[in-house]
Amino acid sequence: MGTKIIQFLVITLAIGLLMNIKSFAQENDLKNYKVRFSLNNIKQPDNSRILETSFIATNKKDRKDRVPVFDAAINFFNVADDKEILLGTAKTDKEGTAQLTVPANQKYITDSEGYINLKAVFDGTDGLDYEEAELAVRDVILELNLEEIDSVKTVLLNAYTLDSLNTKIPLEETEIKFSIPGFISNRPIQQGTIENGEFQFEFPENIFGDINGNVDVIASILDNDEFGNVIQKKNIHWGINKKIETESYKLWSKVAPIWMYVVLSILLLGVWANYAYSIINLFKIKKEGAELNAKIKK
Numbered sequence: 001m002g003t004k005i006i007q008f009l010v011i012t013l014a015i016g017l018l019m020n021i022k023s024f025a026q027e028n029d030l031k032n033y034k035v036r037f038s039l040n041n042i043k044q045p046d047n048s049r050i051l052e053t054s055f056i057a058t059n060k061k062d063r064k065d066r067v068p069v070f071d072a073a074i075n076f077f078n079v080a081d082d083k084e085i086l087l088g089t090a091k092t093d094k095e096g097t098a099q100l101t102v103p104a105n106q107k108y109i110t111d112s113e114g115y116i117n118l119k120a121v122f123d124g125t126d127g128l129d130y131e132e133a134e135l136a137v138r139d140v141i142l143e144l145n146l147e148e149i150d151s152v153k154t155v156l157l158n159a160y161t162l163d164s165l166n167t168k169i170p171l172e173e174t175e176i177k178f179s180i181p182g183f184i185s186n187r188p189i190q191q192g193t194i195e196n197g198e199f200q201f202e203f204p205e206n207i208f209g210d211i212n213g214n215v216d217v218i219a220s221i222l223d224n225d226e227f228g229n230v231i232q233k234k235n236i237h238w239g240i241n242k243k244i245e246t247e248s249y250k251l252w253s254k255v256a257p258i259w260m261y262v263v264l265s266i267l268l269l270g271v272w273a274n275y276a277y278s279i280i281n282l283f284k285i286k287k288e289g290a291e292l293n294a295k296i297k298k
Contacts, residue, residue, distance in 0.1 A: 035058075043139075053074050053120045072122055075120070075121045138161055140159060153202065155203050158197055159199070174224065175191070175192075176191065177220045177222065178219055208239055215239035
């Protein structure tokens with residue numbers, strides 16, 4: 001019986017996955033929805049680049065009604081003038097997102113101003129129209145150095161672009177954020193503006209690292225109109241090694257905390273009080289039953 005149930009669930013899931021673009025793209029549905037197709041770019045610390053599209057249909061009347069377009073094949077291109085290079089293809093997931101990681105050794109073609117022009121294309125189906133999104137970014141290089149200068153833990157950042165002759169052009173007036181990894185999201189530790197291609201600050205004290213005291217320092221340029229998203233990070237032994245004293249938490253330690261005795265006593269008292277209350281009521285019921293039978297016999 002258990003096997004049949006599992007098979008039924010697998011078949012049901014498979015049918016649900018097959019109801020993707022074609023099932024959504026029925027004429028009656030499309031009249032009520034507006035399709036949003038966008039392209040985003042993230043340059044990674046290893047110089048690889050993530051190209052990401054979002055393919056979402058939003059109800060024209062109720063914007064909270066959002067339907068991701070699933071299993072749509074997206075082609076990613078690097079274009080310049082009449083040239084068009086296919087970087088790869090990826091399919092959208094259940095969230096309507098398609099991601100392609102372009103390796104660090106990819107040679108991009110650029111336009112006359114040095115911009116990398118990227119394009120994402122959905123060729124369309126019988127029910128969904130052709131979609132296209134473009135993005136132009138300049139390639140920026142972040143050099144992150146972590147040094148102790150006069151016994152002060154110092155974070156130094158150099159940021160620049162390269163022209164056609166590979167000459168370094170320092171960044172100016174560009175917002176930069178620094179963070180360390182957190183449990184849910186990165187924890188900010190500093191932010192400011194890059195001037196003349198440089199930014200530096202003193203690393204804060206009392207930052208916890210891993211079990212060995214190591215911590216990742218992350219530098220990020222986010223949602224920049226010229227560079228998109230650029231991330232660089234380095235690991236260093238600047239964190240505090242937090243040692244957890246486990247002995248006091250052992251259940252088999254000789255002396256338990258007082259609050260445990262109090263809580264346990266209250267719980268046991270409640271249990272025995274409930275038993276006593278039940279027994280008393282049983283005797284009352286028995287007595288009343290006996291009296292009732294005696295009255296009936298009379």
